[in-house]
Amino acid sequence: MRMWIAHEAGRELMGPLPEGVEVAVLPRPDAPLPADPAQVEFWVPPFLSSGDVVGLAERMTSLKVVQLTTAGADAWVGRLREGVTLCDARGVHDSHTAEWVVTAILSSLRRFDHFARAQAAHRWAYAEATPTDELGGKRVLIVGAGSIGAAVAARLAPFEVDLAYVARTARDGVHGVDELPRVLPQADVVVLLVPLTPQTRGMVDASFLSAMADGALLVNAARGPVADTAALTKELASGRISAALDVTDPEPLPAGHPLWNMPNVLITPHVAGSVRGLLPRAYRLVGRQLRRHLAGETLDNQVHDGY
Numbered sequence: 001m002r003m004w005i006a007h008e009a010g011r012e013l014m015g016p017l018p019e020g021v022e023v024a025v026l027p028r029p030d031a032p033l034p035a036d037p038a039q040v041e042f043w044v045p046p047f048l049s050s051g052d053v054v055g056l057a058e059r060m061t062s063l064k065v066v067q068l069t070t071a072g073a074d075a076w077v078g079r080l081r082e083g084v085t086l087c088d089a090r091g092v093h094d095s096h097t098a099e100w101v102v103t104a105i106l107s108s109l110r111r112f113d114h115f116a117r118a119q120a121a122h123r124w125a126y127a128e129a130t131p132t133d134e135l136g137g138k139r140v141l142i143v144g145a146g147s148i149g150a151a152v153a154a155r156l157a158p159f160e161v162d163l164a165y166v167a168r169t170a171r172d173g174v175h176g177v178d179e180l181p182r183v184l185p186q187a188d189v190v191v192l193l194v195p196l197t198p199q200t201r202g203m204v205d206a207s208f209l210s211a212m213a214d215g216a217l218l219v220n221a222a223r224g225p226v227a228d229t230a231a232l233t234k235e236l237a238s239g240r241i242s243a244a245l246d247v248t249d250p251e252p253l254p255a256g257h258p259l260w261n262m263p264n265v266l267i268t269p270h271v272a273g274s275v276r277g278l279l280p281r282a283y284r285l286v287g288r289q290l291r292r293h294l295a296g297e298t299l300d301n302q303v304h305d306g307y
Contacts, residue, residue, distance in 0.1 A: 002062075003042035003290065004034065005283075006069065010044065013280050014287035018294050029053040038062060042293060044069060044286050054079050065299065067289050069282040070273070071097070071148065072223060073303045074196040087289060087301040091147050092281045093273050098151035100272035101191055101221050104244035105140075105156075108217055109133040113266045135159045139186060141166065144193030144222065145174050152191060161189075168199070168307075177203075184211040189219065196223035197306035204228060209235040216241050221272050224249030236262055246272045 002022045005011070011023055024034035028046050037059040044067050045053050054075055057063060065085050066076065071093045076086055107113060111129040118125035138161045142149045145167040153163050164183060170176030175183050184190065190212060194200045204218070204227035212218065220227060224247040236243055242264035251270060259265050289299055 001041050001294065002035065002039045003044070004037075004040050005044040005286065006046040007279055007283070009279055010283040010286065013283035014290065015284070017287070017290065021290070021294075029056055041065070042067065042290055057081075057084070065289070065293055067286055069278075069286075072195055074223065074306065077197075077303065077306050085299055086303045087299050088303055089282055089285060090301045092278070092285055094147050094151035095281075096275040096277065097148050097193075097221055097272045098155050099275075100246060100268070101152045101193075101219055102155050104219050104221070104246070104266060104268070105189055105191075105217065106135060108219075108242060108244045108266050109135055109138075114263065135161065137161070138188040139164070140189045140191065141183060141187035142191045142193060143177075143180075144191075144195075146193065148221075149191075149193050152193065180208065181211050184208065185213050187213065187216060189217045191219045192222040192226055194222050194226060195307055196225055199306075201225050202228045204232065206231040206235070209241065212241050214240055218243040220245045220247055223247055224251050233258055236265055239264060242266075244268075246270055 001020060002024070004024050004026050006025070006027055008025050017023070026034055026046065029052060037056060038061045040060045041062050042065045043060060043063060047070065057066065057080055063084050065087065066080060067087045068076070069089050069092065071089055073086060073088045080086055109132065111132045114129045115125055118128065136159055140156055140161045141164045142152060143166045145165040149165065156163065164187065165174040166177055166180060166183065167174045168177055170179070192204065202225065206228070209231055218241060220243070227249065229249045232243070235241060237258065244266040246268045247270055248259070248267070253259060253267065259267065292299055
């Protein structure tokens with residue numbers, strides 16, 4: 001059986017593989033193909049950074065499994081032929097994404113972004129931003145109650161916050177998305193962790209934003225198009241709320257975009273998943289999935305309805 005992976009390091013990180021597995025590396029979709037794609041059965045594609053990654057699947061006529069190393073699968077949903085199983089990397093990104101969320105919240109509330117700009121200007125900015133806000137006692141609403149949401153909640157709990165959750169459907173201890181108009185005004189911090197689907201695209205619109213409490217912080221660690229950029233820019237320009245954004249729409253954010261210069265906006269360039277521990281975690285999952293596939297077992301993390 002032939003498989004392609006996206007990183008040379010993955011060969012070792014997958015652990016021992018069954019006999020008969022031939023592994024080749026395609027680091028980028030625009031790199032020379034290591035072999036005939038029509039013979040590939042199990043594919044771990046490169047990140048969607050250059051070239052038509054998804055389109056290459058059309059040439060993989062023997063393809064049975066696409067195992068992503070990303071938590072989001074929005075670029076792939078509906079674009080693979082019948083019979084190909086699409087799996088995301090649920091669980092792989094929990095720890096480092098949760099770390100980014102907590103860092104973004106603390107940095108925004110304690111005004112580290114302001115102090116970093118002051119440091120670059122060699123300016124002692126004590127009087128400019130103190131007293132700062134604080135995380136303790138805040139009401140935090142996590143929109144997207146999956147594994148990353150649980151990881152965020154676990155890391156926020158020691159800060160003595162009040163946690164609430166929203167998911168696609170209500171369940172014990174979790175509000176349904178239809179309850180957002182009622183629960184948004186009660187939150188001091190709103191964390192977005194939903195996948196990008198037709199239902200979540202643009203969900204953070206003018207109505208969503210106007211329902212947020214005065215002084216609230218919006219944290220987007222999901223996907224840029226989950227928020228309507230025009231509505232978000234308008235609301236943030238008013239100064240009524242603030243935001244910490246790891247993702248934007250478009251992405252990269254154009255140099256002249258007004259969000260760059262807003263003092264109530266912290267922007268990082270989609271770095272929540274860019275950590276040293278990503279590949280070991282991702283390829284441990286790949287190895288497990290490959291062995292399950294060869295054993296005829298049901299694969300974990302199968303994507304259905306965009307999730």
